[in-house]
Amino acid sequence: MVDFRLSPNDTEILEQVRREGLAVRKHARYFDDHEEELPPEKFPEADALPGVSERVMRRPADDTPAATFQMLLGMARQWGDTLPLRQPPLALGNAALQAAGTPEQKERWGATALSMAITEPGCGSDSKAIKTTARLDGDHWVINGEKIFVTTGIRAKGVVVWATIDAQRGRAGIKSFVVMKGTPGFEVTRKEKKLGIRASDTAALSFTDCRIPRDHLLGGDETVPRQGSGGFRGVMKTFNMTRPGVGAIGIGKARASLDFANEALAKEGVEIDWERSRYARSAIEAKLVQMEADTEAATLTCLRAGWLADMGEENNVEASIAKAKGGEVSRTVPQGCIEALGAMGASREHLLEKWLRDGRITDIYEGTGQIQRLIIARAIFAYTSEELG
């Protein structure tokens, strides 16, 4: 049965996540201003608030399915601030490990925070243009190259690096490798200064004749291509799971901004009356209605992508739809809220301007909105990336 209601248990869990978010808001400005500092693994308030993960694990099986609920959790977490009350123990590289690693590799590194290094100075979403190389030398891979925009590159204990083992093979030649911090030849060269999400560290890495054991190839030697592009698809699968999750982040930012604006405007006597005719609405109320509609639409596409994953159905297109919509509202809604509030809406006295800066990345990382449209269009027209680039 088509249903969009939440159980009381899920409502409570999400409220608890929002309470955590509220608790962290007062630290948010500090770590935005002090980008050079890494936030602590957890804030003191964390002890006063019970973690939700236990509760999430104990959710009854007949409730909203897990991946769908993860979308709601992602939105609720971002509603507080980008800064988490507790730093998540794992990072994006761990998702790649789970998607493409052998059982032994999952066992070995499953509890170690791994970042993911794809982007290079000369390539972003066009990952088949990767220049970083991995050359087999006896029982070791030798890695050479530069990586940028590595999320959690500073804090993580290791990194999943994308490199080509055979530039002639294009995508099929791209493999991913686990490299731990402290490996000779692996260096963190820089911490990026950013428009937003400053509490999340973003690093540049360099690999110079960096030797790693042969079994650090994600997925093991079987993924070394004979034919086809199995290895690349393996890691790309990571993104089918994470794209809607990133969409959810943008939606959380949009929702938080809209709640802030609604509350502030209500004090000034501007409030959406859903019964009122559009002829009786001010320009600002009309704008709020539009932003509510846009945010709700994005939310539902995100839930849809999660729900298809829960049902074990193909969600490649829907994952991109969710990411595209999340990216859209992460830009338009915080901007619109500032516009609705006027100059004080842009003041650093409040977090709204920060959410605009924080949210702006949503339509860029893990594939820009344009990349998502390419993915969708290729699926619609049954074109390969060569046919529609």
Add this chain to the structure above:
Amino acid sequence: MISFALSEPQQLARDAVREFARRELRERARRCDEESRCPDDLLEKSWALGLAAACIPEEFGGGGVAGGQTTSAVLLEELGHGCASLGAAAMAPMLFVRPLVEFGTAEQKRQYLPLFTGDRYHAATLALHEPRFTFDVAALETTAEKRGANRVLRGEKRLVPMADRASHFLVVARGERGPGLSNIEAFIVPRDAPGLRVHDEGDKTIGFQAMSWGRLTLDSVEAPPAWKLGGDSGIDGRRLIAGLRVGGAALAVGVARAVLETCVPYAKERVAFGQPIAKKQAIAFMIADMRIEVDAMRWLVWKAASELEQGLDATRSAAIAQDYVGRRAMKIADDGIQVFGGHGFIRDFPLELWFRNARLLTVHEGPAAV
């Protein structure tokens, strides 16, 4: 618990209506639009699908499906996908039946619902829109003044779906307590009521020409208490209007999907500068956006419809669906013409028809009800 799962009966109904819409509505849409008429045989065939009678309780000879607003939304999308105008004509009796099932007194249900459980299409409709440019359901100009136990209806109604065939009109009027969605009242007015004039000349609009639109004048129509829908308790105006908004939006999702699905093969076939236009991002992205928005619109419609079905207050969700679908469906219909270029402007192709239908559909409060 969040779920996008259609039940098996819902899927079967959707598939049956999809096939009907493809075979009957899509095929005949152009001719019906050009001739400004909806053929009898088409209405009879649509009636055989049992769409209007499904929500009528079994005791009155109906299908006895409680609620069913989500199913209605799913089916309206399919009808809109075939032809929104013919689809709305087929479903017009729902504009009368649904409010009666929801708000009617036992006596009103007994008296009127059996009209719709027979084998032949029976038209009755809702008279909501008025001649004013800035028409507003929360500020109706049709009044229902008290005269003894009766009420006197005065006003003018426009854009009344299928008025030419309707045996009864559900006339929506400003409530006794004044303007406001919650205050509106509805009256069951038979076609031959003294003071009611159904104009021979109906309304003509940019689109939706296959369905007839009527004009009514209510010149002191004396309505006895038995005509007031819901009797003393009246109706839930918010719910009535929400059902209309969701119904109109559901049709519009179907129109948008039709545009999308027609643009895809065209863009792959049409070659410009040596390659299919689908291989150019300017076109590919426009169509990708259609795909994105058709999904987004549909889920908003489903959410509002499911809230109505669950007896929740769907005012916000329905307003959101109306706003969002209004913007996006119109954009898609507009972009559809652009993808087809000159062919989009030519009446040999359906794009201009869908564009015209979408233009009316997204400003009307709802020529269909879920």
